[in-house]
Amino acid sequence: MCRNPAPQLLGSLSDIACSHSTPPLPYRAGRDFHNFQTVYRDDSNVEVVGFTAAQIPGISDRPYPAYLAGSLYPDGLPIFNEDELEKIIQEHQVTTCILSYSDLSYNKVMELADRCLSSGAAFSLLPPRKSMIKATSKPVIAVCAVRTGCGKSQVSCYIDKYLQRQYGLKSVLIRHPMPYGDLKEQAVQRFATYEDLEKHKVTIEEREEYEQHIKRGTVVYAGVEYGWILNQAEQEDVDVVLFDGGNNDVSFYAPDLWFCVADPHRPGHESMYYPGELNFKMADAIIINKANTADEENIAAIKKSALRLNPSATVYVTDSVLTVDKPELVEGKRVLLIEDGPTLTHGEMQQGAAYWAAQKYGAGEIVDPRPYLKGSLMDTYKKYPHLGKLIPAMGYWPQQVKDLEESIAAVLPHVDTVVIGTPMNLSKLIKIDKPTVVVSYAVEDREPPYLNEAIDTFVQKFVKKEGNGK
DSSP states (O other): OEEOSOGGGTTOTTTSOOOBOOOSTTOOTTHHHHHIIIIITTOTTOEEOOEEEOSSTTGGGSOBOHHHHOTTOTTOBOEEEGGGHHHHHHHTTOOEEEOOOOSEEHHHHHHHHHHHHHTTOEEEOOOGGGGOBOOSSSOEEEEEESSTTSOHHHHHHHHHHHHHHHHOOOEEEEEOOOOOSOTTTTSEEEEOSHHHHHHTTOOHHHHHHHHHHHHTTOOEEEESOHHHHHHHHTTSSOSEEEEEOOTTOOOSBOOSEEEEEEOTTSTTGGGTEETHHHHHHHOSEEEEOOGGGSOHHHHHHHHHHHHHHOTTSEEEEEEEEEEESOGGGTBTOEEEEEEOHHHHTTTOOSOOHHHHHHHHTTBSEEOOOGGGOOTHHHHHHHHOGGGTTEEEOOOSSHHHHHHHHHHHHHHGGGOSEEEEOSSSOGGGTSOOOSOEEEEEEEEEEOSSSOHHHHHHHHHHHHSOTTSSOO
16 A cells, blocks of 8 residues: 655656555465565555455564665564455555455455455555566466466476477476465575475465476476566576466566466356456466366357457367376275365365265265364354365464364264375375375367477477577
C-alpha cells in the first residue's frame, strides 16, 4: 500500500502512490515483495505503506526487513493482516492498492476492489511485463498455468530432461517464492542436496516442489529477492534458466519461451481466474495436460478458448502418466489417499494423483478420513468441504505437520495401504505405520504437434551450439 508524498497529485491515478496485497487463502507470499522490489523500492515519488497478508499464520506478525527494503525504507515495512484492510487504508491515508495475489476468481478480485474503493483508495494492477527481470547471459523458459495444480512441475521436468538428453544442456530451476520463514535469511536460497532442505527448514509444500528436481540433480533456487536470485543462478554452470511458476502467477522473468499449462478437468477456468488468463493470453505455447484422464469435449473446449484468446499460440496436448512403485499394494486394498495440498485447496480440484492411481490400479475401497481428523485438519475440511475422502498434505507450520501426522495415524487401523500422491515421499517426513505406495507422474506427448518441437525451436534460436548462454 502506498501514499503519494505530493498531495497535489492525489487526484490522478497515473501519478499517485501504490499499494500491495499478498496472498489470500494459502496463496504464496512473494508476488507482492517482487512487485515492490522491481517497481517501487527505489521510486522516491511513491511512499509505500506496507503489505497485507491473509490466511497463512505468522506472516502478518513479521516485518519486511530493512535488508530488502532499500534506502528509502531504512526501518523496513510492516506486513498487515488483510482482515484490517479498510482500517489500514483510512489510518495511513492510502491512495492506491496494488493487487499482488494469484489464483483469484474474478469475483474475488472485484470483492477486493470494492473493499479498497469503498474505503477511499484506488485499486490497481501492474502490467505483467513491468515486473519481469531480464536475464543477462542465459535464455529463459517460463512454465506458468491457468490454475494451481495443472501440472507445471511435470512440464518443467519434461523440459529439463529433454534438454539434457537431446542436447546435453543443463538447466537451473528457479521456483516461484514460498517465503514462510525469516525473510532476510530466505532472500536467496539454493537447493542442491536433501541436506539443503533441512538447512532452510522448508515446509511440506516447498518439499513437494523442490525434492523432485534435486533427485534428478537439478539445482533449484527460490527465496524473496528474485533479482539477486537470477544473478546468482546465471553464474551456475548451466545453459538455460527454467522458471517454474507458482499458483497461476505470471513469470518473474522475461521469458524467451513462455508456456501456459491448462487443465481439461477445469475447462473454462482459463478465462475465469486472475492472473491465469494473462498467462493463457500471453504465452507462446499452451499445454493441455492430463488429457489421458479427461473428457475429449473438455480438451476441445480449451482448444476453442485458445483459438479465441491467443490465436498465435501453438497448442500441445499431453498426458500425465501415473505409475506407482508397488501396484500390488493397491489392487483390491482399502486405501487412504494423500494428495498435494495446494492442488486440492485453493486449486479446488476434487481428484489428485493418488485418486487417479487408486482408480488405475484397482483399489478396493477409498477410506474416508473425515471421522478421524485432528486439530487444524478439521478446519481445513470445514473451509474446503469438496475435499471429501482425500487428505491434503498440509504442512505450513510445525503444528499443522503434527496434526497431519496424527490424523493419518488415526485412520491407519482402518486401511491396508497409504497412497501418497504428492511430488515428495511424505513417509520420509512423517511416521506412517502402514505400507505406503508413492505415485509418480510424468508428462508424455499425446498427439502432434509434440512438445519437444517447441523446445527444439527454442534451442536453435536462443542457445549457442556450445551450449553456454545466448
